[in-house]
Every structure is written in structure tokens, then in C-alpha cells.
Amino acid sequence: MAEPKKLMRALAGETLETPPVWMMRQAGRYLPEYRATRAQAGDFLSLCYNPELAAEVTLQPIRRYNFDAAILFADILLLPQALGADLWFVTGEGPRLSTVTSASDFAKLKGADDIHDRLGPIYETVGILSKELPSETTLIGFAGAPWTVATYMIAGKGTPDQAPAHKLKAEDTKTFDALMDLLTAGTIEYLSKQADAGAEVLKLFDSWAGSLSGDDFDKYALTPAKRIIAELKSRHPDVPIIAFPREAGEKYIGFAKETGADCVALDNSVQADWAAGYVQRDGCVQGNLAPTHMVEGGQPLIDETKRIVKAFSGGPHIFNLGHGITPEADPENVHVMLEAIRG
Numbered sequence: 001m002a003e004p005k006k007l008m009r010a011l012a013g014e015t016l017e018t019p020p021v022w023m024m025r026q027a028g029r030y031l032p033e034y035r036a037t038r039a040q041a042g043d044f045l046s047l048c049y050n051p052e053l054a055a056e057v058t059l060q061p062i063r064r065y066n067f068d069a070a071i072l073f074a075d076i077l078l079l080p081q082a083l084g085a086d087l088w089f090v091t092g093e094g095p096r097l098s099t100v101t102s103a104s105d106f107a108k109l110k111g112a113d114d115i116h117d118r119l120g121p122i123y124e125t126v127g128i129l130s131k132e133l134p135s136e137t138t139l140i141g142f143a144g145a146p147w148t149v150a151t152y153m154i155a156g157k158g159t160p161d162q163a164p165a166h167k168l169k170a171e172d173t174k175t176f177d178a179l180m181d182l183l184t185a186g187t188i189e190y191l192s193k194q195a196d197a198g199a200e201v202l203k204l205f206d207s208w209a210g211s212l213s214g215d216d217f218d219k220y221a222l223t224p225a226k227r228i229i230a231e232l233k234s235r236h237p238d239v240p241i242i243a244f245p246r247e248a249g250e251k252y253i254g255f256a257k258e259t260g261a262d263c264v265a266l267d268n269s270v271q272a273d274w275a276a277g278y279v280q281r282d283g284c285v286q287g288n289l290a291p292t293h294m295v296e297g298g299q300p301l302i303d304e305t306k307r308i309v310k311a312f313s314g315g316p317h318i319f320n321l322g323h324g325i326t327p328e329a330d331p332e333n334v335h336v337m338l339e340a341i342r343g
């Protein structure tokens with residue numbers, strides 16, 4: 001039997017001498033080779049739907065940095081598109097979608113089982129990667145969590161405060177709940193097919209979980225994650241799941257236990273020492289270097305990286321950033337970070 005991969009060992013609860021490491025958005029615009037392949041594909045969405053080129057950009061950061069994990073190159077907004085929403089990206093601004101703000105908009109969407117034709121190329125990318133990745137590298141598949149995906153579908157774009165989604169939730173709870181149920185079911189089908197195609201770990205991105213307070217957090221972040229994880233665990237018992245309820249603050253405590261996640265990813269607004277005490281006691285944590293360090297570099301990057309490694313050294317830990325690496329980051333700083341972790 002082959003040695004278990006480092007990332008899988010951490011996810012199984014093992015405390016390792018040096019943590020495995022990867023970065024959110026590791027395939028992205030800070031890399032010149034990514035920009036070249038994206039130009040070859042034409043645009044971002046054409047790149048997502050081209051299995052050869054999507055696999056190529058997934059592999060680029062692995063070749064450059066030998067990360068312990070590769071994350072499938074795709075986007076959380078491909079699921080709404082497969083459900084029938086229009087989706088396009090405006091350069092310099094971000095995603096745009098046709099909106100869902102009424103029962104009649106909702107009625108036009110497809111069912112959770114009707115997504116696979118459209119998402120076929122994504123499963124093909126996973127298949128290529130599971131053959132081409134180095135044997136020690138773990139392949140991570142992912143989807144957005146229902147609340148985060150719903151915020152984009154309702155507003156038709158990214159919003160600073162998710163106000164349109166909060167408004168629909170308050171004023172037409174029936175339609176909002178129906179959308180959440182459809183996204184929960186669709187996410188299960190989407191992630192399950194990624195696992196069938198060869199994804200070894202699945203990650204659920206709830207980037208806007210922090211804007212849900214009180215009971216809303218339980219109803220719309222915790223409960224859907226619990227449903228998704230329970231169903232995936234019954235279909236794929238050996239596939240660990242990482243949950244990322246970004247900016248959950250105190251609600252990170254107990255999140256893994258409540259939802260059945262094998263690991264929680266921490267954003268950089270929480271202190272590593274605090275999280276080591278209150279969150280890591282339940283199992284593996286991932287995070288949580290501020291992405292700005294990858295732009296600024298220097299001694300603060302080295303000091304902060306070492307501080308995080310040390311804070312989490314008493315338990316299972318996957319080193320990562322607290323959010324995605326930005327286009328302004330210096331690719332050389334990734335080597336500086338890796339040297340500080342791996343020595």
C-alpha cells in the first residue's frame with residue numbers, strides 16, 4: 001500500500017511535524033503562466049469549461065511550489081449556471097447573473113438532478129487531474145455553500161453586505177427557503193459526482209457565512225452544511241470534507257462537530273492561538289495567514305507564518321491563507337512562505 005498522503009493524514013486527525021500546505025486561489029492571476037493559459041482559453045468561463053486547460057492551470061502551482069494539495073479549477077457560480085441562471089464575468093468587476101427574486105424566477109430553474117450535462121466538463125477535469133497529479137498530491141473538489149451561492153443568485157452580483165438576499169429571506173421566506181433547498185440538493189449532486197470522478201477531499205465555501213447572525217446562522221449556514229455532509233458521508237464515507245464558514249467568529253467553535261466536517265478552514269480575522277484552543281480541540285483546522293502578506297512579503301511574512309505554524313503545532317493543521325491569494329501577490333513570496341513552513 002502506498003503511504004497515506006500528508007493532507008489526508010492531517011484530515012484524519014494526525015499531528016504532523018510540518019503541516020501540509022496549499023493556498024486558496026493558488027491557480028490565479030498572480031501567476032504569469034495562469035494569465036497566459038486564460039488568454040489561450042479566451043476568458044475565465046471558457047477556461048473553466050475546457051478540461052485540458054482547466055487541468056493545466058490546476059497543475060501550474062503544483063509544478064512551481066509542490067503544494068500538498070491541488071484544488072480543481074472551476075468556480076462556485078457554475079452550479080447556478082447549470083441550474084439555468086445566466087452567468088458572465090465583467091473584467092475588473094466580477095460575476096454577473098440573472099436574478100432570482102420571486103417565485104416565478106425560482107420556477108424557471110432546473111431540478112438538482114438536471115445539472116450534470118452542463119457540468120460534465122468539470123467532472124472531466126477532475127478525471128484528468130486524478131491521473132496527472134503527482135502521487136503525493138491530494139485533489140480537492142469544491143462547491144459554494146447554499147447561502148453564499150444564493151447571495152449571488154438573488155443579487156445578480158457580489159454585494160458588500162448581502163442585502164438583497166437578506167431582504168428576500170425576510171420578505172418572501174417561502175421562495176428563499178425553496179432556493180436554499182434546491183441549492184442544498186444541487187450541491188450534494190455536484191460534489192458527489194466530483195468524488196465519483198476522483199476528488200479525494202471536498203471543500204464547501206461559505207464565504208458570506210459571517211453575515212448570518214443568531215438563528216439565521218444555524219438555519220442557513222450550519223443546517224445546510226450538516227445536510228450536505230451527512231449525505232456525502234453516506235455516499236462517500238472515505239472522502240473527508242473541509243467546511244469554510246468564513247468570518248463565523250465565535251461560531252467556528254463546535255462547527256465541525258455539529259456538521260460532521262473533518263476540518264474547518266479559518267479566515268484571518270480569528271487569532272491562531274484562540275482557534276488552537278477552541279476550534280482545533282475538535283479536530284483538524286486549516287488556515288489562516290492574511291493574504292496581504294503575500295503582497296508585502298519580507299520579515300513580517302516569515303514571522304507570521306512561523307507564528308501560525310507554532311500556534312497550531314499541538315494538533316492536526318493544514319497551512320493555508322485566510323482567504324484567496326490576490327492578483328497583486330508576488331509569486332516569490334510563496335517560496336518565502338514555504339521555506340518558513342518546511343525549512
Ligand SMILES: Cc1c2[nH]c(c1CCC(=O)O)Cc1[nH]c(c(CCC(=O)O)c1C)Cc1[nH]c(c(CCC(=O)O)c1C)Cc1[nH]c(c(C)c1CCC(=O)O)C2
Nearest residue numbers: 024025026027028044071072073074075076094095205207
Ligand atoms: C465567492 C467565490 C467565487 N468563487 C469562489 C468563491 C469562494 C471563495 C472566496 O470567497 O473567494 C471559489 C473559487 N473560485 C476559483 C476557484 C478555483 C480554485 C482555486 O485556485 O482556489 C475557487 C475555489 C477560481 C476563480 N474565480 C474567479 C477567478 C478570477 C477570474 C479571472 O481569472 O479573471 C478565479 C481564478 C472569479 C470570481 N469568482 C467569484 C468571484 C466573486 C469572482 C470575482 C472576484 C475575483 O476576480 O477574484 C465567486
